[in-house]
Amino acid sequence: xxxxxxxxxxxxxxxxxxxxxxxxxxxxxxxxxxxxxxxxxxxxxxxxxxxxxxxxxxxxxxxxxxxxxxxxxxxxxxxxxxxxxxxxxxxxxxxxxxxxxxxxxxxxxxxxxxxxxxxxxxxxxxxxxxxxxxxxxxxxxxxxxxxxxxxxxxxxxxxxxxxxxxxxxxxxxxxxxxxxxxxxxxxxxxxxxxxxxxxxxxxxxxxxxxxxxxxxxxxxxxxxxxxxxxxxxxxxxxxxxxxxxxxxxxxxxxxxxxxxxxxxxxxxxxxxxxxxxxxxxxxxxxxxxxxxxxxxxxxxxxxxxxxxxxxxxxxxxxxxxxxxxxxxxxxxxxxxxxxxxxxxxxxxxxx
Amino acid sequence: xxxxxxxxxxxxxxxxxxxxxxxxxxxxxxxxxxxxxxxxxxxxxxxxxxxxxxxxxxxxxxxxxxxxxxxxxxxxxxxxxxxxxxxxxxxxxxxxxx
Numbered sequence: 001x002x003x004x005x006x007x008x009x010x011x012x013x014x015x016x017x018x019x020x021x022x023x024x025x026x027x028x029x030x031x032x033x034x035x036x037x038x039x040x041x042x043x044x045x046x047x048x049x050x051x052x053x054x055x056x057x058x059x060x061x062x063x064x065x066x067x068x069x070x071x072x073x074x075x076x077x078x079x080x081x082x083x084x085x086x087x088x089x090x091x092x093x094x095x096x097x098x099x100x101x102x103x104x105x106x107x108x109x110x111x112x113x114x115x116x117x118x119x120x121x122x123x124x125x126x127x128x129x130x131x132x133x134x135x136x137x138x139x140x141x142x143x144x145x146x147x148x149x150x151x152x153x154x155x156x157x158x159x160x161x162x163x164x165x166x167x168x169x170x171x172x173x174x175x176x177x178x179x180x181x182x183x184x185x186x187x188x189x190x191x192x193x194x195x196x197x198x199x200x201x202x203x204x205x206x207x208x209x210x211x212x213x214x215x216x217x218x219x220x221x222x223x224x225x226x227x228x229x230x231x232x233x234x235x236x237x238x239x240x241x242x243x244x245x246x247x248x249x250x251x252x253x254x255x256x257x258x259x260x261x262x263x264x265x266x267x268x269x270x271x272x273x274x275x276x277x278x279x280x281x282x283x284x285x286x287x288x289x290x291x292x293x294x295x296x297x298x299x300x301x302x303x304x305x306x307x308x309x310x311x312x313x314x315x316x317x318x319x320x321x322x323x324x325x326x327x328x329x330x331x332x333x334x335x336x337x338x339x340x341x342x343x344x345x346x347x348x349x350x351x
Numbered sequence: 352x353x354x355x356x357x358x359x360x361x362x363x364x365x366x367x368x369x370x371x372x373x374x375x376x377x378x379x380x381x382x383x384x385x386x387x388x389x390x391x392x393x394x395x396x397x398x399x400x401x402x403x404x405x406x407x408x409x410x411x412x413x414x415x416x417x418x419x420x421x422x423x424x425x426x427x428x429x430x431x432x433x434x435x436x437x438x439x440x441x442x443x444x445x446x447x448x449x
Contacts, residue, residue: 019363028366039362054364063427065372075366106425154366163367245394294394301394339425 023079027162030154030178034079046074048087049094059098061105064165068098068155076154081147089124089148092346093206097155099344106339107210108160112242113170114337115177116152117211117252119321121184121193122204124348130183133325137182137214137254137332138175149181152208174213182254182334188322189264196269196319197345207345209250210337212242219259220329225266228259228331229275235333236311237280239290242338244282246301247313249336250343256324259331269320277315281308319343385413385441390420403444415441 019036023029028037035041046054051070059068073094082090097104097116107114125132131140140146153176160166170177184193194205219231232253243249253276255263263272284307287293297303302313312318317336324330336343386407388400397418404414419435421428428436436443 022363037364037366039364042364062430065370066368067371068368071364072366072368075364079366103426105427110425158367163369165370294398296395296398298392298394298397337425339423 027164028079028158030080030150030157030162032150032178035081037075037078041078042071042075045077045082045084045087045090046070048084049074049077049091050087058094059100061098061159062100063105064159066159066163066165068159072158073098073155076158077151080150080154081143082151083143083147086128086144086148088350089120089128089206089348090151092348093118093148093152093208094155096206096208096344096346097152098159102208102210102344103340104156104159105166107337108156108166108168110337110339111169111171112212112337112339113173113177114210114212115174115180116156117176117209117334118149118152118181119184119193119207119209119252119343119345120148120181120205120348121207121321122202122348123186123351124204125183126186127204127351130181132183132185132323136323136325137334138180140181140183145181145183146179149176149179152181153177153179176211176213180211182252182321182323185257185322189260190269190320190322193319193321194345194347197343199345199347204348205345206348207343209252209334209343210340211252212335212337214254214332214334217331217333218329219331223262225263225272226275228262229267229272230279232331232333233276233279236276236335237282239282239287239292241311242335243311244287244292244309245294245297245303246338247311248341249338250317250319250341251312251336252319252321252334252343254321254323254332254334256328256330256332257322257326258329260322272320273315273318276318277310277312280310280312283307284309317341381442382440385415387415387436387439387441387443388418389436389443389445390418391445392421392424394424396420413441 020033023034054071056070057067077090120130128144131142131145161168191201195201199205215235217232217235219228222228390397400418407414
């Protein structure tokens with residue numbers, strides 16, 4: 001554990017509360033109080049993240065001509081309350097956030113009101129003490145979950161509306177726009193989450209997806225895999241599910257431990273994915289009658305009147321994540337943003 | 352980087368990236384009396400723009416036939432398209448929502 005009192009330039013006799021207010025007045029906040037980004041704290045965090053030079057450009061958002069430097073990314077980590085020992089997760093997370101493929105600007109401006117969902121999986125979950133059981137999908141109330149989840153939203157905000165270069169048009173938004181991190185159980189029935197992204201099973205990883213808010217799925221009395229999966233499919237296949245039209249977004253199904261035990265007794269992960277894909281179909285004409293299809297659909301949305309329609313173009317858009325507390329028989333679904341096609345992940349180095 | 356009181360050890364590091372763009376010109380008045388429509392790629396926007404085109408023409412307003420658009424609703428306008436739009440001399444209307 002790092003000891004700030006030894007290792008960094010302390011604010012000394014400064015009025016820290018006044019500095020917090022100064023951050024608010026400068027627009028350096030996600031709405032909650034921040035740890036003021038004192039140079040000494042930022043330098044220590046940046047060094048831990050492996051960037052010797054604060055002016056190093058780590059990423060850019062071309063459309064806004066933004067260059068995001070190591071100092072920007074380290075300052076946000078300090079401000080969100082992260083500790084330097086989280087840097088091994090923060091570094092790959094920061095690189096994912098500013099990867100042009102993730103389209104951070106789009107995530108910020110969309111009417112979809114999505115957040116950056118962060119998934120942590122593999123041995124790092126236990127090593128850094130992530131909560132992966134009680135309230136794991138949100139509100140876990142542990143520092144490492146809350147602050148790293150907050151970090152991802154803060155970077156998005158500072159590169160967007162908070163920085164004054166983009167507006168945000170989220171019609172509804174959701175609480176995850178303040179912090180949204182889910183850690184997977186270190187031991188899983190189907191193998192680590194990140195293996196679905198092609199990363200090694202033995203590795204630790206951090207992954208991101210632009211995500212709508214989670215939906216709880218309750219099934220306490222079903223005893224078969226099919227009963228549990230049918231209930232999850234029903235939640236995925238409701239007529240208001242955003243992806244029914246565009247078909248582009250990924251979705252994460254967070255399977256609670258009791259449900260995972262029941263499903264995994266019968267299905268492999270690929271089989272369960274296939275089952276969900278096949279059981280979320282609705283009549284296209286019914287969706288159109290409800291107004292879920294525009295009068296003149298775009299060619300790329302592949303709308304076929306008279307046929308059944310899944311909210312997914314292909315089953316690989318579905319991902320399973322094993323998390324949550326024992327005791328209840330719940331799962332959750334997290335729909336992705338239709339403007340992103342994928343979940344992106346990187347290996348977390350070190351221990 | 353911002354210094355609250357000028358003391359280096361009390362410096363606060365600005366976390367917000369700023370645009371690096373050079374100077375640019377904005378024309379606020381069209382040079383020709385023509386409306387140019389741009390499709391943002393949202394599901395219903397082309398239908399709305401086609402109807403807009405029809406209504407404006409019925410009122411005697413010149414509207415360019417071609418409606419260019421973004422490749423992808425969730426992303427920014429690409430540089431090539433942006434450069435083409437910058438050459439337009441009429442009134443450019445874009446950004447129809449869902």
